[in-house]
Amino acid sequence: MTSLTNSSAWRALAAHRDELGEQHLRELFAADSVRFDRFSLRAAGLFLDYSKNRIVPRTLELLTALARDRGLEAERAAMFAGRRINTTEGRAALHVALRNRSDTPVELDGQDVMPDVREVLGRVGRFAEAVRSGEWRGFAGGTITDVVNIGIGGSDLGPAMACQALAACGHERLTMHFVSNIDGDHLASVLAKVDPARTLFIIASKTFTTIETMTNAASARAWFLANGGSEAAIPQHFVAVSTNAERVAAFGIDLANMFGFWDWVGGRYSMWSAVGLPIALYVGRDNFEALLDGAHAMDRHFAEAPLEANMPVILGLLGVWYRAFFGSTSVSIAPYAQALARLPAYLQQLEMESNGKSVTRDGKPVDTVTCPVIWGEPGTNGQHAFFQLLHQGTDLIPVDFIAPLKPSHDLAEHHRLLLANCIAQSKALMVGKTADEVRAELVAGGMTGDALEALVPHRVFPGNRPSNTLLLPDLSPRALGALIALYEHKVFVQSVIWGVNAFDQWGVELGKQIATRIAGELGGGAAGEHDASTKGLIAAVRAAH
Ligand code: G6Q
Numbered sequence: 001m002t003s004l005t006n007s008s009a010w011r012a013l014a015a016h017r018d019e020l021g022e023q024h025l026r027e028l029f030a031a032d033s034v035r036f037d038r039f040s041l042r043a044a045g046l047f048l049d050y051s052k053n054r055i056v057p058r059t060l061e062l063l064t065a066l067a068r069d070r071g072l073e074a075e076r077a078a079m080f081a082g083r084r085i086n087t088t089e090g091r092a093a094l095h096v097a098l099r100n101r102s103d104t105p106v107e108l109d110g111q112d113v114m115p116d117v118r119e120v121l122g123r124v125g126r127f128a129e130a131v132r133s134g135e136w137r138g139f140a141g142g143t144i145t146d147v148v149n150i151g152i153g154g155s156d157l158g159p160a161m162a163c164q165a166l167a168a169c170g171h172e173r174l175t176m177h178f179v180s181n182i183d184g185d186h187l188a189s190v191l192a193k194v195d196p197a198r199t200l201f202i203i204a205s206k207t208f209t210t211i212e213t214m215t216n217a218a219s220a221r222a223w224f225l226a227n228g229g230s231e232a233a234i235p236q237h238f239v240a241v242s243t244n245a246e247r248v249a250a251f252g253i254d255l256a257n258m259f260g261f262w263d264w265v266g267g268r269y270s271m272w273s274a275v276g277l278p279i280a281l282y283v284g285r286d287n288f289e290a291l292l293d294g295a296h297a298m299d300r301h302f303a304e305a306p307l308e309a310n311m312p313v314i315l316g317l318l319g320v321w322y323r324a325f326f327g328s329t330s331v332s333i334a335p336y337a338q339a340l341a342r343l344p345a346y347l348q349q350l351e352m353e354s355n356g357k358s359v360t361r362d363g364k365p366v367d368t369v370t371c372p373v374i375w376g377e378p379g380t381n382g383q384h385a386f387f388q389l390l391h392q393g394t395d396l397i398p399v400d401f402i403a404p405l406k407p408s409h410d411l412a413e414h415h416r417l418l419l420a421n422c423i424a425q426s427k428a429l430m431v432g433k434t435a436d437e438v439r440a441e442l443v444a445g446g447m448t449g450d451a452l453e454a455l456v457p458h459r460v461f462p463g464n465r466p467s468n469t470l471l472l473p474d475l476s477p478r479a480l481g482a483l484i485a486l487y488e489h490k491v492f493v494q495s496v497i498w499g500v501n502a503f504d505q506w507g508v509e510l511g512k513q514i515a516t517r518i519a520g521e522l523g524g525g526a527a528g529e530h531d532a533s534t535k536g537l538i539a540a541v542r543a544a545h
Helices: 008-020 025-031 057-069 072-080 114-133 157-165 184-191 211-226 231-237 245-251 274-283 285-304 311-325 343-355 387-392 412-431 435-444 449-459 477-498 506-522 532-543
Strands: 040-043 046-049 146-150 175-179 199-204 238-242 258-260 330-335 373-376 399-404 467-472
Touching: 008 057, 008 311, 025 412, 040 285, 040 311, 046 311, 046 477, 057 072, 057 311, 057 477, 072 285, 072 477, 114 258, 114 274, 114 285, 146 211, 146 274, 157 175, 157 274, 157 343, 157 477, 175 184, 175 274, 184 211, 199 211, 199 231, 199 274, 211 231, 211 238, 211 506, 231 238, 238 245, 238 274, 245 258, 258 274, 274 285, 285 311, 285 477, 311 477, 330 343, 343 373, 343 477, 387 412, 399 412, 412 467, 435 449, 467 477, 506 532
Parallel strands: 146 175, 146 199, 199 238, 238 258, 330 373, 330 399, 399 467
Antiparallel strands: 040 046, 046 467
């Protein structure tokens, strides 16, 4: 295959970008009466308005031609067919099988993985219901009131984000806690709040070797034993989500309470697997299955819809468009839903760990820029903080606005104002405010002369700043499942265009290796070979202890 930027599809896009120039979105809307209908679509219950993007119909034609040129359709088929597309780890990426709600088998090396998937899902559901109903008891005979998930990265972010998002349907007796950081503050602050006799710990680690999780798990176990628990009671209070049965058993967890998954489930794609146990515990089996249903509906859409009307494809291609041809270095995620407060952090891992790469699948340097920085905060809070830069800063930062149409509470007036703000922000970014409009406003306010002219440049908004708006029917498990699957597939689309492997994460290894060596030195081990800065910092820490 020709290199990406030498391909005729890419060169056609570059030329098209030059032609579009600085044409303003105001003009594009004025010139096309059906622009909103043309550039919006529905999939899996979600509605996407992408009309406020710096595109014309030809842009989409060229972007989808690029996707075809890069073999997106074949790569998509390879993912769904269980091919080992994660080549550096020799693994498939079959998260779609975890939410395959059809009777269609999903084969890996000629074997259907669905019976195993259903077996674990059944166990997760039964266990969740036993805890929720009160059948599962703590060592003193009480029901479980607190669930502490100990895990990090992919074994933390998904369940933490989803439990917060779905709190409206959470079990009223259960309080969910998520401990990830190796900073003892994190675990200590949770342990200070819970009763050992009524707490269930989930040790979630695919490998069961991750230093943060193992350290937190060992401390939680010691705390449990020191506060009324016993070795015999460990199986009632500690369960595991892992692929490593040997280490789980060595920890003292009954293997009957180990919920497994497989090497073809990547950490950041794992909330649909047993890693989602906290979600099932909190919102119940039926709601967890509704989450899977929503994701499955998005999977079907991604697999079957033509590229031109395919929501993940469109979102992915728009991202490529801004990154390569508008110099955008970041994307802001603006959920207009407080319950989605952890969504930006979740998407940060999903996008940046997947596509933050500079080498193609065949080991060559990429020849264009890849994943932008993903960041964000819920609206309306962000409006009173960093939106200034989105509106008047020097960078072009595309925004994804995400809002549920129906609230999960009965404060209708709040929701009306929330949605008004969401729509207003995307409009303001898009239309901006011209100098003439500013002048007219100031004159109407009674200002004149030099004072007026001095103020005008400060009050001008360039506009022409792009955004997508995603409307969810509500914050139901089904809608959330569809939303997360949408972003997963968007990331996959971009990885195919950029030619990188979205499913490995070698970039996290080096720091881990060095930390292990430095931990030994901080513990009194022999000093290693270091640069002057590292040596100086180690000495400063040792001197303080
Ligand atoms: C995700 C990454 C990473 C992983 C954590 C935890 O895709 O692989 O975030 O999930 O490092 O790993 P364990 O589950 O093995 O503890």
